Amino acid sequence: MSRTDLVSATLQIMKAIQNGEAYTLNKISKKTELNFRTVQKALNLIEACQKQLESKKINITHLGHATHIQMKSKSGITSMPMHIQKMLIRTSYYPTPDRNEEILVYLLQNGATKNTSAIQMNSSPILDELVTAEHVIKKGKKYYLSDMGAITAKGAMSLYPELI
Numbered sequence: 554m555s556r557t558d559l560v561s562a563t564l565q566i567m568k569a570i571q572n573g574e575a576y577t578l579n580k581i582s583k584k585t586e587l588n589f590r591t592v593q594k595a596l597n598l599i600e601a602c603q604k605q606l607e608s609k610k611i612n613i614t615h616l617g618h619a620t621h622i623q624m625k626s627k628s629g630i631t632s633m634p635m636h637i638q639k640m641l642i643r644t645s646y647y648p649t650p651d652r653n654e655e656i657l658v659y660l661l662q663n664g665a666t667k668n669t670s671a672i673q674m675n676s677s678p679i680l681d682e683l684v685t686a687e688h689v690i691k692k693g694k695k696y697y698l699s700d701m702g703a704i705t706a707k708g709a710m711s712l713y714p715e716l717i
Contacts, residue, residue: 671695
């Protein structure tokens with residue numbers, strides 16, 4: 554077994570967990586084929602960076618052969634905690650969930666994410682619109698979420714906790 558540098562390990566882990574599922578260290582280790590301790594070290598680094606970057610941003614500028622790196626405090630809405638950012642965005646642009654989002658969340662909560670787990674629903678113009686937009690896939694009288702529909706449903710659940 555060869556050694557994996559921390560940068561490569563970190564990128565492999567980030568790619569492996571990007572689908573939003575919860576993993577244990579052992580599952581990440583198996584999925585990435587990285588040593589358990591390497592996974593542990595990389596996750597410690599990711600966590601430390603994430604904490605630092607909650608209130609800061611890094612500017613990297615490439616000028617010819619020189620690279621200038623500067624860490625600054627975030628300004629504007631990005632300087633606020635994430636839950637405040639979501640609240641501001643929600644109240645400004647999306648005060649209430651629309652029927653499309655309710656349907657997507659309903660399908661996600663009922664596990665309709667594959668052809669084999671599709672659920673029967675009455676056809677409607679809104680459902681037809683979601684099929685046309687490729688957020689929902691129709692098989693006969695049954696419907697299930699596309700990958701994009703699942704991502705949209707998860708986003709709606711994050712933005713509108715009352716849908717859960």
